Amino acid sequence: MSEIDKHPAFNALRRLTPARLRLDPEGGPATLESVLDFQLSHAKARDAIWKPVDWEAVEAGIGGAEVIRVHSRAEDRGVYIRRPDLGRRLRERDADTLPEGPFDAVIVLADGLSADAVNTNSAEVMTGLVGAFSDLKLGPIVLAEQGRVGIGDEIGERMGAKLVVMVIGERPGLSLTTSLGAYLTINPRVGTPDSSRNCVSNIHNSGGLSAEKAVAKIDWLVRHALKLGVTGVGLKDNSDKILIE
Amino acid sequence: MKFEHIAGGETHAFASLAQVMAAATPLRSGDELAGIAASSEANRVAARYVLADLPLTHFLNDVVVPYESDEVTRLIIDSHDAEAFAPFRSMTVGDLRNWLLSDAADAVSLAKAARGFTPEMIAAVSKLMRNQDLIAVAAKTEVITRFRSTVGLKGRLSTRLQPNHPSDDLRGIAAAILDGLLQGSGDAVIGINPASDSIQNCTDLLWALDGLRQEFDIPTQSCVLTHVTNSMEIMESGGPVDLVFQSIAGTQAANEGFGVTLSILKEAQEAALGLKRGTVGTDCMYFETGQGAPLSADAHHGVDQQTLEARAYAVARAFDPFLVNSVVGFIGPEYLYNGKQVIRAGLEDHFCGKLLGLPMGMDVCYTNHVDADQDDMDTLACLLGAAGVNFVICVPGSDDVMLSYQTLSFEDGRWMRSISGARPAPEFEGWLARMGLEQMGPDRAIPDMSAMMKRMGLAAE
Numbered sequence: 001m002s003e004i005d006k007h008p009a010f011n012a013l014r015r016l017t018p019a020r021l022r023l024d025p026e027g028g029p030a031t032l033e034s035v036l037d038f039q040l041s042h043a044k045a046r047d048a049i050w051k052p053v054d055w056e057a058v059e060a061g062i063g064g065a066e067v068i069r070v071h072s073r074a075e076d077r078g079v080y081i082r083r084p085d086l087g088r089r090l091r092e093r094d095a096d097t098l099p100e101g102p103f104d105a106v107i108v109l110a111d112g113l114s115a116d117a118v119n120t121n122s123a124e125v126m127t128g129l130v131g132a133f134s135d136l137k138l139g140p141i142v143l144a145e146q147g148r149v150g151i152g153d154e155i156g157e158r159m160g161a162k163l164v165v166m167v168i169g170e171r172p173g174l175s176l177t178t179s180l181g182a183y184l185t186i187n188p189r190v191g192t193p194d195s196s197r198n199c200v201s202n203i204h205n206s207g208g209l210s211a212e213k214a215v216a217k218i219d220w221l222v223r224h225a226l227k228l229g230v231t232g233v234g235l236k237d238n239s240d241k242i243l244i245e
Numbered sequence: 246m247k248f249e250h251i252a253g254g255e256t257h258a259f260a261s262l263a264q265v266m267a268a269a270t271p272l273r274s275g276d277e278l279a280g281i282a283a284s285s286e287a288n289r290v291a292a293r294y295v296l297a298d299l300p301l302t303h304f305l306n307d308v309v310v311p312y313e314s315d316e317v318t319r320l321i322i323d324s325h326d327a328e329a330f331a332p333f334r335s336m337t338v339g340d341l342r343n344w345l346l347s348d349a350a351d352a353v354s355l356a357k358a359a360r361g362f363t364p365e366m367i368a369a370v371s372k373l374m375r376n377q378d379l380i381a382v383a384a385k386t387e388v389i390t391r392f393r394s395t396v397g398l399k400g401r402l403s404t405r406l407q408p409n410h411p412s413d414d415l416r417g418i419a420a421a422i423l424d425g426l427l428q429g430s431g432d433a434v435i436g437i438n439p440a441s442d443s444i445q446n447c448t449d450l451l452w453a454l455d456g457l458r459q460e461f462d463i464p465t466q467s468c469v470l471t472h473v474t475n476s477m478e479i480m481e482s483g484g485p486v487d488l489v490f491q492s493i494a495g496t497q498a499a500n501e502g503f504g505v506t507l508s509i510l511k512e513a514q515e516a517a518l519g520l521k522r523g524t525v526g527t528d529c530m531y532f533e534t535g536q537g538a539p540l541s542a543d544a545h546h547g548v549d550q551q552t553l554e555a556r557a558y559a560v561a562r563a564f565d566p567f568l569v570n571s572v573v574g575f576i577g578p579e580y581l582y583n584g585k586q587v588i589r590a591g592l593e594d595h596f597c598g599k600l601l602g603l604p605m606g607m608d609v610c611y612t613n614h615v616d617a618d619q620d621d622m623d624t625l626a627c628l629l630g631a632a633g634v635n636f637v638i639c640v641p642g643s644d645d646v647m648l649s650y651q652t653l654s655f656e657d658g659r660w661m662r663s664i665s666g667a668r669p670a671p672e673f674e675g676w677l678a679r680m681g682l683e684q685m686g687p688d689r690a691i692p693d694m695s696a697m698m699k700r701m702g703l704a705a706e
Contacts, residue, residue, distance in 0.1 A: 174649070
């Protein structure tokens with residue numbers, strides 16, 4: 001008999017939180033059911049972190065936009081996990097392949113900590129952003145392998161971008177592995193502190209921010225950032241108000 | 246002072262005390278990231294030979310972070326208890342290791358010595374100790390603290406019930422608290438990491454926790470883990486703050502990154518003491534620490550992360566905390582890469598905290614990008630149980646749905662008590678008995694759950 005059947009009064013409680021409630025007054029060791037469910041969730045999160053992004057499919061999903069592929073200085077996943085500093089810098093031979101702008105904005109897509117997120121959710125976000133920025137002087141889309149948020153700074157700086165939008169796979173949790181985050185940085189330069197960025201997180205289709213809403217939010221932030229010349233703590237996100245109006 | 250050792254015909258020279266300390270440290274990713282790890286395995290052991298022969302008095306004259314520019318160094322040096330140190334004045338680090346493992350070191354002599362040790366001395370000796378040594382010596386210490394419950398007595402193991410919710414939903418939090426109480430958790434604290442740090446939200450959470458505690462007359466304390474300045478503001482407007490929480494680190498610059506100074510912490514402690522909310526004692530501060538925090542804040546001064554972690558304990562002990570824990574596997578794999586490194590660091594942190602006189606607990610945990618799993622956590626929990634850890638953190642099903650990391654479950658807390666023969670804090674143990682929750686299993690009378698849910702405001706609608 002499952003826990004849920006034993007104590008029907010608890011069913012209402014389970015709906016109040018995504019936490020893995022036991023709620024069994026008889027106690028005892030964790031049930032095999034819950035142990036295996038936990039292991040499966042953890043295994044999926046680990047796989048999402050360690051498996052590679054299918055960059056060909058991602059590139060195809062973006063449609064006709066011009067794409068440049070680059071790699072960070074972290075040669076593989078193991079180095080990437082250990083050395084965040086290397087994930088923030090471009091491999092030297094890739095740095096010269098980037099066109100010098102100037103551009104109003106450059107969009108970078110990086111694997112970050114979740115291949116799942118990039119494989120599953122990036123196409124809709126990327127095509128949405130390209131569409132939203134059709135009136136801007138937009139550089140080619142840069143796909144950065146083994147990239148951290150900071151690699152967008154070096155890419156944006158080299159391409160003479162006024163602003164860089166970094167879309168990146170977020171660290172998977174046990175309940176969700178497909179969440180993307182987007183980071184906006186004005187006047188990107190190597191070593192830009194995180195306090196100078198705006199972040200739109202939790203972009204996914206499982207109860208998070210939908211691609212459509214995320215694009216609208218990012219678009220609002222980009223327009224205001226370009227107008228005010230600022231991102232980070234100096235740029236307050238009031239996009240929700242605007243979106244409702 | 247020349248730091249060098251000849252091993253196998255090769256001379257290993259180190260330019261400074263900080264370099265010896267870093268090189269002597271068991272391998273971990275954070276020291277590699279900082280570029281200060283040993284250059285080879287032989288180099289690591291050579292550094293340990295150097296440390297073993299280093300007089301303890303050396304640490305009083307050669308500081309790893311400058312006295313002039315760092316208030317943590319000034320705290321360490323200025324508050325050093327020369328009288329407590331007197332018996333150790335002529336010892337080397339190696340002598341100290343041998344003394345700690347001898348019968349002369351017992352709960353009484355260790356407590357007496359605590360203020361005579363600097364964090365750097367204790368970090369150094371820990372680098373000469375194997376895991377079993379860290380366990381054996383920590384198990385001899387007894388650090389007892391009191392607020393509404395008594396934590397740290399020999400043969401007792403307390404837990405922090407951590408009922409986090411991704412949107413701070415009060416009913417969702419209450420459901421998780423109920424789950425924890427059913428499994429005997431919560432005698433160290435019922436402590437929430439809020440999803441939103443707004444003063445209003447934190448105040449609402451505190452009133453809800455305090456209401457529950459009073460409704461059931463639970464001999465424990467509550468805490469909302471928000472910034473110390475928020476807690477001060479909440480206390481000022483009459484909010485029910487039991488324990489004041491703050492994350493702290495081992496350098497002034499890293500603490501500045503957290504937005505705290507020693508004087509802010511002092512002010513907060515005085516405000517909380519003024520509320521006189523404790524019933525069996527007045528220890529009212531709760532600190533969290535973790536190896537790698539100063540490096541991530543670019544505030545490490547070329548000092549290894551374990552030594553800096555021990556320095557954070559000097560900050561903690563200046564404020565008579567009720568609880569201190571390291572969040573050992575939470576900081577990330579760039580600091581502690583895998584289960585082996587997390588387990589070692591957990592034992593080091595517990596040992597160093599206890600030796601310096603802290604009521605040390607542990608968040609036995611990891612994030613998904615650390616190469617670790619629940620088997621590693623079982624190992625660390627088991628070892629910490631043997632080492633006499635004051636408390637561990639427990640959440641429903643090991644899965645913190647707000648912070649997205651894995652720590653121990655309520656079942657794991659019960660398992661630790663069962664395999665180490667430890668009982669809950671005495672006041673809480675009495676309460677569990679009164680509530681009919683003292684033992685689990687088919688023989689136990691099932692508490693009237695619908696009545697309990699109703700009193701928690703959780704009755705079905």
